[in-house]
Amino acid sequence: MTLDAATLDARDPLAGHRDRFVGAESELVYLDGNSLGRPLRATAERIGAFVAEEWGGRLIRGWDEGWFDLPLTLGDRIGEVVLGAAPGQAAVGDSTTVLLYKLVRAAVAAQPGRDEIVVDRDNFPTDRYVVEGVAAECGLTVRWIETDPEGGVGADDLAAVLGPRTALVVLSHVAYRSGWLADVAELTRLAHDAGAWILLDLCHSAGVVPLELDSWGVDLAVGCSYKYLNGGPGAPAFGYVAARHLESGAFVQPIQGWMGAAEPFTMGPEYAPATGIRRLLSGTPPIVGMLGLADMVELIAEVGVPAVREKSVALTELAVALAERELPEVRIASPRDPDRRGGHVTLAHPRMRAVTAALWQRDVLPDFRQPDGLRIGLSPLSTSFTEVERGIAAIRAAL
Amino acid sequence: MTLDAATLDARDPLAGHRDRFVGAESELVYLDGNSLGRPLRATAERIGAFVAEEWGGRLIRGWDEGWFDLPLTLGDRIGEVVLGAAPGQAAVGDSTTVLLYKLVRAAVAAQPGRDEIVVDRDNFPTDRYVVEGVAAECGLTVRWIETDPEGGVGADDLAAVLGPRTALVVLSHVAYRSGWLADVAELTRLAHDAGAWILLDLCHSAGVVPLELDSWGVDLAVGCSYKYLNGGPGAPAFGYVAARHLESGAFVQPIQGWMGAAEPFTMGPEYAPATGIRRLLSGTPPIVGMLGLADMVELIAEVGVPAVREKSVALTELAVALAERELPEVRIASPRDPDRRGGHVTLAHPRMRAVTAALWQRDVLPDFRQPDGLRIGLSPLSTSFTEVERGIAAIRAAL
Structure with missing residues (x-):
């Protein structure tokens, strides 16, 4: 598989749904959709x-x-x-x-x-x-x-x-x-x-x-x-x-x-x-x-869970592959086998608490989990492959 | 005290707050604000x-x-x-x-x-x-x-x-x-x-x-x-x-x-x-x-609970007085002493279940409580004295 995020986004059959979420157009890199998902624009209007x-x-x-x-x-x-x-x-x-x-x-x-x-x-x-x-x-x-x-x-x-x-x-x-x-x-x-x-x-x-x-x-x-x-x-x-x-x-x-x-x-x-x-x-x-x-x-009913899962696996695969290539000092604290892995990937390093804080300052939002885990949550319908790439690059810079 | 609702509304120092609630301008007579209060317009915008x-x-x-x-x-x-x-x-x-x-x-x-x-x-x-x-x-x-x-x-x-x-x-x-x-x-x-x-x-x-x-x-x-x-x-x-x-x-x-x-x-x-x-x-x-x-x-902080209570007592007093005058066949199933009465008044009659249903058809909304109670809930900041008067008149007509 290619590690080029722009190509993956261009080929992504679900990419079009991303615009249905509030903030999709912003520069923010949101890697915490597994803590709090983005709202749909429809929800903002309907509520x-x-x-x-x-x-x-x-x-x-x-x-x-x-x-x-x-x-x-x-x-x-x-x-x-x-x-x-x-x-x-x-x-x-x-x-x-x-x-x-x-x-x-x-x-x-x-x-x-x-x-x-x-x-x-x-x-x-x-x-x-x-x-x-x-x-x-x-x-x-x-x-x-x-x-x-x-x-x-x-x-x-x-x-x-x-x-x-x-x-x-x-x-x-x-x-x-x-x-x-x-x-x-x-x-x-x-x-x-x-x-x-x-x-x-x-x-x-x-x-x-x-x-x-x-x-x-x-x-x-x-x-x-x-x-x-x-x-x-x-x-x-x-x-x-x-x-x-x-x-x-x-x-x-x-x-x-x-x-x-x-x-x-x-x-x-x-x-x-x-x-x-x-x-x-x-x-x-x-x-x-x-x-x-x-x-x-x-x-989700419109898209179907299998399609969501397919993009989820592709997103976590990209996160793992880019981490392996770009972050050699980091331990991948999640299963390598995508069949044993859910929708997020945790990267471990003794400095991850400080790294997370530094990323938040730059509008890159992962989560930190004790004791040393930076958690990348990838919500398939609202997250792009480019966000993953930018997130890993930001970790690289912060480390 | 006068039983003329228009006069009471004209003298009501809290009357101006009523327009801050969604639907205050409608013809609906809402006598169930003690089950579900009306939303503030500010809430509809802010949410x-x-x-x-x-x-x-x-x-x-x-x-x-x-x-x-x-x-x-x-x-x-x-x-x-x-x-x-x-x-x-x-x-x-x-x-x-x-x-x-x-x-x-x-x-x-x-x-x-x-x-x-x-x-x-x-x-x-x-x-x-x-x-x-x-x-x-x-x-x-x-x-x-x-x-x-x-x-x-x-x-x-x-x-x-x-x-x-x-x-x-x-x-x-x-x-x-x-x-x-x-x-x-x-x-x-x-x-x-x-x-x-x-x-x-x-x-x-x-x-x-x-x-x-x-x-x-x-x-x-x-x-x-x-x-x-x-x-x-x-x-x-x-x-x-x-x-x-x-x-x-x-x-x-x-x-x-x-x-x-x-x-x-x-x-x-x-x-x-x-x-x-x-x-x-x-x-x-x-x-x-x-x-x-x-x-x-x-x-409520702006108005103060004592002012809310004062209007609440006036609203329930009007409901009791009008019920006594207009609905002689109805039993007032709430305390007559306002010091022992909260913000609602229950009127009892064997036909109140049917009366409540008939009122709902005419956009007059009290609540029914077993076995024979029609409950008039009066939310002081969103209820007018005129609503009480129209509510009692509708009960009169339905009975």
């Missing part, structure tokens, strides 16, 4: 119109006219376009952390004879903190997988800690530092062979890596919407619960609120959870926060 | 600009430039303008239900020798559902206050169920159906005399009724921002924790996430809660959802 016309014009009637069901209708659409999930299994609402808490609590409650939760030492802090918190409050033990921080959880790693006491395995699909892309089908098979459930954190994979939650047999999943789904800062998360756990009634989450009740407007004396995925909800759903997410899901 | 310029222009840098602290800085501002709370005790985030869950769990965990939670039978469903859920999971007993559904919780009602086993009292400041305005100072004194904490739900009072959380000595509070604080459908809630429970370390909530950790970006191995009110947070804060709320808090 003001929503306030003036829908919120301001329909007022309370909006709840009957679509808002009440939006967490589920948008959940279904995310399921179809992004998750590989049949309808009725995904819902939007809360933060990733709150949904993780609900899902972990529900999973351990569903398996009262099992008292261990498996999680990896290098998982994202919120995942670890939630698991530790739930374990402490429910009297469970955390079984840690000690991972290579520049790789991720493989089958052998997981097999070594699974057993008849395992209630739940909590893993990230794409590791937030290394970019390691887990083999979910295999890990799920292992968890199920041990009689455990698996909960997948999709924060760094939803919208950039193909997902087949239903066919993989994943039990539970959660993901955020402000990275590759461009929902905006702090936009609500989504949760997935496999239909079998909803139909059996096994899935019951602990935060009992009116929006998850069987009959929200009866306002009856006792809480009875709704049937289906509505029981994942608790409070009033954040409607304005879902608008950007909804816009991006439709763009 | 699109926020997406294009701040989210789209500052991108990930926005977190360093104010978003990270926004739950606390906006919490402080709400504390100052609305809650009667010194800085460092309020934070914005999550839904009311999720915050209730965190606060109730924290309160019972802080008092391990006490095993009862007091709540009233007529409290809002989410409050009751959360209390019942926490009681079940923590092995506590719910002590119910049996209230008159057209009144609310008085001192005698509370005194009858308090005792040495009471850990927490959960009450609404303004009852969602009757509009009963609780005497918080007295109820708090009673709870504290019994050694219990009190958690106040401010959903129907924040922004319309003067609050003095600090001087009343309230322990915990929660409120939503989409009613009299005009934050938009599903906008995030706010929580209040008295400084003494933060300083002592007694307040620890169960949903451990990275945004509530002492050092969020160290991403360290174990969760240590932040000092101060930040420990109430869990996941990434919903920035876009806070914009409308922030705009409305500034308008």
Whole structure:
């Protein structure tokens, strides 16, 4: 493959979509779309119109006219376009952390004879903190997988800690530092062979890596919407619960609120959870926060996740190849095999904290991750190959 | 007082603010501002600009430039303008239900020798559902206050169920159906005399009724921002924790996430809660959802809560007086004493469900509350006396 970014951009079938994002015309090199995706121009226009016309014009009637069901209708659409999930299994609402808490609590409650939760030492802090918190409050033990921080959880790693006491395995699909892309089908098979459930954190994979939650047999999943789904800062998360756990009634989450009740407007004396995925909800759903997410899901539907993934691989391949050529003193702290790599690449060097700060001064925005990683996040629909090239050149200059 | 709405509008010192809300010029009679407040025109303009310029222009840098602290800085501002709370005790985030869950769990965990939670039978469903859920999971007993559904919780009602086993009292400041305005100072004194904490739900009072959380000595509070604080459908809630429970370390909530950790970006191995009110947070804060709320808090600051309350009382007095004169077959299911009444009035009649539906067809929008209540919510800064008059006339016609 050529390493000439201009040629790659000229050949890129998705290049035309880049102009649909705010700021695409600027000189800024944005290498952090996996922390906060750029807004679509359509979102910038629509959100003001929503306030003036829908919120301001329909007022309370909006709840009957679509808002009440939006967490589920948008959940279904995310399921179809992004998750590989049949309808009725995904819902939007809360933060990733709150949904993780609900899902972990529900999973351990569903398996009262099992008292261990498996999680990896290098998982994202919120995942670890939630698991530790739930374990402490429910009297469970955390079984840690000690991972290579520049790789991720493989089958052998997981097999070594699974057993008849395992209630739940909590893993990230794409590791937030290394970019390691887990083999979910295999890990799920292992968890199920041990009689455990698996909960997948999709924060760094939803919208950039193909997902087949239903066919993989994943039990539970959660993901955020402000990275590759461009929902905006702090936009609500989504949760997935496999239909079998909803139909059996096994899935019951602990935060009992009116929006998850069987009959929200009866306002009856006792809480009875709704049937289906509505029981994942608790409070009033954040409607304005879902608008950007909804816009991006439709763009992904138009393009298709396979095409997004193809450009994602090409972008990370270019980043790795240019780093190898231009930055010999830097360690590539991400998998070399694109089949084991998500949408970002981390470059390690003792001076990367200072390098990141220097780059920000020059309008080149990667992220820094402890202890020595400069993370290049490449959001395929809004990032050009030229941005990758300029980013690597800026690192070269800063080092 | 005159019952002539045009005269009252002409004399209203706050009338000029009404044009600052979207739709004020329309023929619609909006009597549900206590379910979903109208947007400010400023919000409709600013939110699109926020997406294009701040989210789209500052991108990930926005977190360093104010978003990270926004739950606390906006919490402080709400504390100052609305809650009667010194800085460092309020934070914005999550839904009311999720915050209730965190606060109730924290309160019972802080008092391990006490095993009862007091709540009233007529409290809002989410409050009751959360209390019942926490009681079940923590092995506590719910002590119910049996209230008159057209009144609310008085001192005698509370005194009858308090005792040495009471850990927490959960009450609404303004009852969602009757509009009963609780005497918080007295109820708090009673709870504290019994050694219990009190958690106040401010959903129907924040922004319309003067609050003095600090001087009343309230322990915990929660409120939503989409009613009299005009934050938009599903906008995030706010929580209040008295400084003494933060300083002592007694307040620890169960949903451990990275945004509530002492050092969020160290991403360290174990969760240590932040000092101060930040420990109430869990996941990434919903920035876009806070914009409308922030705009409305500034308008309230400009006007002052006492002036808002003065108009609120005048609006509900007019509603009661007109209902008495025009609707003799209707029961006024709200307190007659304005000192015991919040910002809404409920009118009861066996046909009110059908009446509400008929009114909606004519662009007169009250709310219906089981079993027979037509609820007139009067948001002082966006509601005119003429709307009240037209609303009562429409009920007259529909009956």
